[in-house]
Amino acid sequence: MNTQTLPRLAITAGEPAGIGPELIIRLAATPLAANFVAVTDRALLERAAQRCGQAVELIDDDGGDITERTPGQLRVQHIPLGATETPGRPDPANAKHVLATLAEAADGCLEGRYAAIVTAPLQKSSINEAGIPFSGHTEFFAERARADVVMMLASPELRVSLATTHLPLAAVPAAITHDTLVRVLRIAHRELRGKFGLVEPRIAVLGLNPHAGEGGHLGREELDTIIPTLDALRAEGMHLLGPLPADTAFVPALRERYDAVLAMYHDQALPVLKSEAFDRTVNLTLGLPFIRTSVDHGTALDLAGTGRGDPASLIAATRMALELVARRSAIAQGHS
Template structure:
């Protein structure tokens, strides 16, 4: 039975954050997959002790094993210094990056079917003198692919045309080429990974009221609408550009399968306010499935044993579901479909 189960790589993120405690609580959850924690063994045992949760650790042998509640297989990557909950230490930055390298390279080599990441502290890695802007950008660079960030809840999927940019930099970043590339990735993943034969994507405008016919900005007229027209002509089902203030009302939601927002805070507050503990962060466009929590390191909760594992559990369950979708869906291009 275990031979047919997918092996998931789990990273613990910032050692001084809630990530290790979330992994410990995830280990207690029945799941139809093999779980391999890529982190320091002692970090997990100390987290289990703080949470008052029994935990058995097994050295990963590279083979598929059915998950037994209360246990984890571990690929040991040692910390530089022991963690102090709530107090990130830049000396552990290279440990964090090493776990991501093993997860990504392991997926590329076929050792893992997907990677599920706990939150990390970007500032701490930068404080160590290592340029780093986030999981999404790291995995894109490691695999040499163009990617898109998506957050998904049981009721809503939201992809982002731009991610971690200052607001003043967003209009310049939204070019016809970049928007087309993003929409192709989202469309291809909705088909190939989510199993939607004819996905419908709602595209938000950048400006209030989607530009009000050019009176509140010309990005819709000059960039967004022409790009959508080209892709519609190639068979994509695209709605919009829609005003962001009405795109999420119940009467609209039945018209689309996913939303493409122009910037980070345009749509994510809607999603997180509705389903914060059930929302999953995904990286689309990678050659493997990557899911994550929708929250940060919660340093104020680290070490208390009170961190809620719901988002990590949802991320793990979604990874398992998407692996099954990919296995049952005929191959389709994920990044270059429709290119002439």
């Protein structure tokens, strides 16, 4: 009898005073077929389980494989806190702990000890208040892996990548350059093929201006930058639609024509995605040499400690990580 081992997923708890530890306890209670390894402080998880009123069996991780997991079992790669958490009140004394959990997860993936990383939310301000410059998960993993990355948010119905991420709106037009669009579209195209198994991915590219510039009457970025760049990439063989007006790009008839969307800025497409599937939206980092998925919400400090946090987004992120791991394995076996 050929019994398959369960994929080892590194689950980082994020901000100790946030909702992440409690969400991990809820995740452990599910019957998902995975070897969950919580990369955090063991006592933090014990306290989170008490707050959730959830029985959990914490097992020190020995790096080994397992073929089955009983709901409620959770392996732990213990990384001690700097200070005992107070739910709802992030403490900069735990900044090094948070960064150490991310480093362990990333290095473990690079070394083959984990099949993927799933991240709970962290509090960027708390890390910066500790005197450690920090932009976020995506930038941390990119630097750790020395990779060029792109942010994608995905639900079962829609995938959206971003040409620019957390920029003031006034800074966006200057950031939409030929080089930026080429970099982002090449990464997205490669990852849609490699991670999602799309042989010829179709990407819809949104215009920057209303009505995609309306022939230059509402802005020239489409004429001067976006259209020439798309034409050059089409000559390389990419299947690109657009630039499309953002106000009509998401109608059902158009969605059938593409597999993913490239938005020019953060709030151009994400409101559509989140309004449709907030609890099923997953944040992915494209371009990394490993799989990383994340919840698409913050630390919910107002809910931390209550045990009432909704684990739906973390469960969705975990399911997507498992799907990507399975697809990667199938592709590898097909090429072997």
